[in-house]
Amino acid sequence: AIPEPTLKRLPYYYKFIQGQREARRDFVSCTTLAEALGLNPIQVRKDLQATGAVGRPKVGYHVETTLDAIEECLGYHNTQDIFLVGAGHLGQALLAYPGFAEIGFNLVAAFDADPAKVGREVAGKPILEASRLSDLVRRMHIQIAILAVPAAAAQMVTDTLVRAGIRAIWNFTPTRLAVPREVLVQDENLLASLSVLSKQLENSRVK
Amino acid sequence: AIPEPTLKRLPYYYKFIQGQREARRDFVSCTTLAEALGLNPIQVRKDLQATGAVGRPKVGYHVETTLDAIEECLGYHNTQDIFLVGAGHLGQALLAYPGFAEIGFNLVAAFDADPAKVGREVAGKPILEASRLSDLVRRMHIQIAILAVPAAAAQMVTDTLVRAGIRAIWNFTPTRLAVPREVLVQDENLLASLSVLSKQLENSRVK
Ligand SMILES: NC(=O)c1ccc[n+]([C@@H]2O[C@H](COP(=O)([O-])OP(=O)(O)OC[C@H]3O[C@@H](n4cnc5c(N)ncnc54)[C@H](O)[C@@H]3O)[C@@H](O)[C@H]2O)c1
Ligand SMILES: NC(=O)c1ccc[n+]([C@@H]2O[C@H](COP(=O)([O-])OP(=O)(O)OC[C@H]3O[C@@H](n4cnc5c(N)ncnc54)[C@H](O)[C@@H]3O)[C@@H](O)[C@H]2O)c1
Incomplete structure (x- = not known):
């Protein structure tokens, strides 16, 4: 399996190499990529090799086949249906x-407990009654759900998702979710992220 | 300076210990914290010590003083005015x-290039004309800006912010920003994050 730091860099290579394709270039070198993204060229070479892409000495990596290799690696080729729970400010x-559709994720529908939101659509996607979540996860074999409900409802909704067979939760709530070992959770704690940035700013000033 | 992984865990400790305060408990142990958050108690002890909080053997950490130490450490005591650029779906x-106000960040105003948005308010915060950004960053000594503009506008807005003296950018665009060494950037690449989760899900199935 590809290490997570490499996976996180691949979307940046992908975006830059797409720019090369638009500029009608056929090849791109690790040095060009490294300079554009402020990275080390040796790291770039290692990352690209992890995707299976092959570079030619003095010529570089073929733009089309490298884009293809990155798409394959990040799963951009297979569309995944995903659900969103909590159609509030962030959910909407x-x-x-x-951007999610461009990388193969089809946000099929949202679910909400607020009757005033149920029945509406956002960007063509329906907001359904929260009570239908469990049945639809099961029938549509949904693997990934995005959680954007208030912190107080987070664990309860998670339990419903897990019972229905969800395999991974992308968690925007500040709550630490208790899930069985086989369910993956990716926390996106935006408050922690801002605090960390601010603290690093404070640290950098002290020097 | 406190290591970043520790800083990222502190908001979880903070939230749990707040719950202890609401339950009128005076002390909390590392074991209780570790069990509640699915962490290793030795790691918890090290993290709390990094904030300056002192635990008493067999009794644990004093709830009030530990909350205070974490607040001090994450800068929750000093309010920091920040700007947001790009009052679109995510920006709004x-x-x-x-949540940002609760941890000491005062999102003062948003800036947008779309005349239809300028002059409106969201949650009581004004949306101002993008051309005023540079002057107001300078006059109000704004240190941190949140970037939520389309990828195509990201670098241009960043250059404006840097010239005006911004010290840190919280970047939600998928663009890698070129900034001078003394300006901090924290990327929040949500597309990469979802791709990584999906790839990890794929890897976990293969086993
Ligand atoms: N808005 C942000 O910028 C932001 C930033 C950081 C973190 N968050 C986190 O993201 C989450 C959502 O934030 P928001 O600002 O969109 O809040 P919000 O209140 O605008 O939206 C929450 C939505 O969840 C719905 N909901 C409540 N209980 C539910 C349940 N049991 N089942 C289904 N739906 C339910 C509500 O009706 C509402 O529509 C929160 O946990 C918040 O802490 C948001
Ligand atoms: N919406 C999401 O959930 C989401 C998820 C991941 C990443 N992003 C990223 O966040 C950014 C914003 O996304 P969005 O969905 O809110 O887009 P959006 O189009 O709804 O909002 C962008 C806003 O920026 C404004 N703008 C454009 N050029 C500007 C300039 N030069 N100065 C000031 N304002 C300007 C636009 O008028 C608009 O209001 C994008 O870069 C996107 O890739 C968004």
Whole structure:
């Protein structure tokens, strides 16, 4: 399996190499990539090799086949249907974002407990009644759910998702979710992230 | 300076210990914290010690003073004015979120290039004309800006912020920003994060 730090860098290579394709270039070198992204060229070479892409000495990596290798690696080729739970401020921003479809994720529907939201649509996606979540996860074999409910509802909704067979949760709530070992959780704690940035800023000033 | 992995865990300790305060408990042990958060008690002890909090053998950490130590450490005591650039779907969700104020960040105003948005308010915060950004960053000595503009505008807005004296950028765009060494950037690449989760799910199935 590909190490996580490499996986996190691949979308940046992908975006840059797409720019090379638009500029009608056929090859791109590790040095060009490294300079553009402020990375070490040896790290770039290692990352690209991890995707199976092959570079030619003095010529570089073929733009089309490298884009293909990265797409394969990040699963951009297979579309995944995913659900969103909690169609509030953050949930609606995620529903309206075209970027997820571009990388193979089809945000099929949102679920909410607020009757005033149920029955509406955001960016063409329906907001359904929260009570239908469990049945639809099961029937549609949904693997990934995005959690954007208030912290107080987070664990309860998680338990419903896990019972219905969810395999991974992308968690935007500040709550640490208790899940069985076979369920993956990726926390996106935005408050922690801002605090860390601010603290690093404070540390950098002290020097 | 406190290591970043520790800083990222502190908000979870903070939230759990707040719950202890609401349950009128005076002390909390590392074991209780570790069990609640699925962490190793030795790691918890090391993290709390890094904040300056002192535990008493067999009794644990005093709830009030430990909350205070974590607040001090994460800078929750000093309010920091920050700007948001790009009042679109994501920007408006961030403006409407009360969580930032709770940890000492005052999202003062948003800036946008779309005349239809300028002059409106979201959650009581004004959306101002993008051309005023540079002057107001300078006059209000703003240190941190949140970037939520389209990828195509990201570098241009960043250059404006840097010239005006910004010290740190919280970047939600998928663009890698080129900034001078003394400016901090924290990337929040949500697309990469979802791709990584999906790839890890794929890896876990193969086993
Ligand atoms: N908005 C942000 O910028 C932001 C930033 C960081 C973290 N978060 C976190 O993301 C989550 C959502 O934040 P928000 O600002 O969108 O909040 P919000 O209150 O605007 O939206 C929450 C939505 O969840 C729905 N909901 C509540 N209980 C539910 C349940 N049991 N089942 C289904 N839906 C339910 C509500 O009806 C509401 O529509 C919160 O946990 C918050 O801490 C948000
Ligand atoms: N919405 C999401 O869930 C989401 C998820 C991941 C990443 N992102 C990233 O966050 C950014 C914002 O996404 P969004 O969905 O809110 O887009 P959006 O189009 O809804 O909002 C962008 C806003 O930026 C404004 N803008 C454009 N150029 C500007 C400039 N030069 N100065 C000031 N304002 C300017 C636009 O008028 C608009 O209001 C994008 O880079 C996107 O890739 C968004």
